[in-house]
Amino acid sequence: MTARGPRAGGATRWGYPVYDAGTAYMTGIDPVPAAVLPPGIRARLVPDVNGLAFHVLEVGSAGERPSLLLLHGFPELAYSWRRVMVPLAEAGFHVVAPDQRGYGRTSPAPVGYSDDLAPFGILNLVRDMVALASALDIPAFAGVVGHDYGASVAAACALVRPDLFRSLVIMSAPFLGAPAWPLPPPRSSDPINDALAALERPRKHYQAYFATSEANGHMWRDPRGVHDFLRAYFHVKSGDWVGNWPFELGSWAAEELARMPDYYIMPLALGMAETVAPEMPSASAIEACAWLTERELGFYSGEYARTGFQGGLQWYRGRIDGSLARGLSLFSGRTIDCPALFIAGDRDWGARQIPDGIETMRTRAFSRMREPHFVAGAGHWVQQERPEETAAAIIAFLNEPGRDRD
Numbered sequence: 001m002t003a004r005g006p007r008a009g010g011a012t013r014w015g016y017p018v019y020d021a022g023t024a025y026m027t028g029i030d031p032v033p034a035a036v037l038p039p040g041i042r043a044r045l046v047p048d049v050n051g052l053a054f055h056v057l058e059v060g061s062a063g064e065r066p067s068l069l070l071l072h073g074f075p076e077l078a079y080s081w082r083r084v085m086v087p088l089a090e091a092g093f094h095v096v097a098p099d100q101r102g103y104g105r106t107s108p109a110p111v112g113y114s115d116d117l118a119p120f121g122i123l124n125l126v127r128d129m130v131a132l133a134s135a136l137d138i139p140a141f142a143g144v145v146g147h148d149y150g151a152s153v154a155a156a157c158a159l160v161r162p163d164l165f166r167s168l169v170i171m172s173a174p175f176l177g178a179p180a181w182p183l184p185p186p187r188s189s190d191p192i193n194d195a196l197a198a199l200e201r202p203r204k205h206y207q208a209y210f211a212t213s214e215a216n217g218h219m220w221r222d223p224r225g226v227h228d229f230l231r232a233y234f235h236v237k238s239g240d241w242v243g244n245w246p247f248e249l250g251s252w253a254a255e256e257l258a259r260m261p262d263y264y265i266m267p268l269a270l271g272m273a274e275t276v277a278p279e280m281p282s283a284s285a286i287e288a289c290a291w292l293t294e295r296e297l298g299f300y301s302g303e304y305a306r307t308g309f310q311g312g313l314q315w316y317r318g319r320i321d322g323s324l325a326r327g328l329s330l331f332s333g334r335t336i337d338c339p340a341l342f343i344a345g346d347r348d349w350g351a352r353q354i355p356d357g358i359e360t361m362r363t364r365a366f367s368r369m370r371e372p373h374f375v376a377g378a379g380h381w382v383q384q385e386r387p388e389e390t391a392a393a394i395i396a397f398l399n400e401p402g403r404d405r406d
Contacts, residue, residue: 052128054128055078056132062094067096078098078099107311122156129144129165142398143166145170152324159177168338170341170342174361183322183329197268222271226301227297229273230304264349345379
């Protein structure tokens with residue numbers, strides 16, 4: 001397939017090029033233009049990072065101050081950290097946020113469902129970050145911060161290379177540590193899938209759906225368009241949606257899991273775009289959404305219209321087919337021993353999606369985890385919805401008395 005960019009003189013929306021969903025990804029793509037980013041943040045491509053050219057956003061310079069690494073989740077990008085990067089830099093840090101493997105401007109080509117899954121394995125995602133540190137001439141990160149699925153990568157970084165990742169903040173998704181032997185069966189064979197499908201209102205787990213061959217097409221080719229899909233998806237998982245009042249689940253049983261909103265435990269017959277479409281916010285609500293303006297969402301939708309979602313969905317396939325557990329099993333019995341903090345919005349179901357997940361994380365997976373920090377009024381996108389509170393919590397954690405930031 002010949003790589004090509006946006007058509008010369010093509011249409012734009014909010015100042016971004018409008019791409020046809022079938023447009024091939026550009027192998028020689030440029031970094032995000034400065035005009036797209038908040039003042040103080042710069043973008044660049046870092047070549048030869050574990051076989052890829054990584055697109056990164058950055059504030060400050062390596063060597064002049066301690067470095068922080070920010071890792072996004074799904075369906076996000078390095079751009080998701082735009083509201084906290086400058087406050088973290090103003091607190092004295094060099095801040096780096098990459099588009100992770102399979103996402104945004106790091107992807108070397110459109111990712112297909114049939115592509116090799118090995119590059120998206122958890123240990124190779126850690127290898128990406130180790131290689132990025134070397135490419136940026138960073139001897140160690142004072143902290144690694146991960147959100148959503150990025151929390152699993154950040155935690156794995158601290159588990160595998162504690163010398164290189166010296167403190168850890170995970171956000172919105174608990175990390176339960178390396179699995180114990182004998183390994184559990186793959187999530188694809190979990191009896192919960194049949195139990196959810198057998199409910200009076202048949203359901204399925206969103207992660208199982210994300211691992212299917214149909215998921216990318218459902219979201220990428222949705223007749224409402226990528227922009228409207230992302231608007232509904234970001235809204236329904238945010239603190240703005242009236243249905244987000246999470247509570248502790250009693251067990252990993254179908255009836256308990258089905259108490260979560262449909263975007264987590266989905267109607268069996270629907271895709272994600274169809275599931276969230278009924279909760280599309282009104283025009284007035286969209287106009288009032290200061291944490292994700294239409295212009296900001298236009299950047300996300302332009303990127304995903306060009307690349308599709310399969311790059312990020314490959315990560316979920318590894319969770320479902322058991323390769324995530326197999327990768328981490330090398331570290332079975334080992335805890336994460338660096339200082340650690342968990343941050344989530346108090347209206348985020350992500351923090352409560354695993355029964356006893358937060359307590360298990362604190363007591364079994366980590367040896368130096370602080371009390372969880374819940375941000376009032378925020379949903380799943382805590383660093384975008386409440387950037388001031390999120391940045392302040394990270395800075396306070398990293399500046400604890402007696403901590404060495406170098």
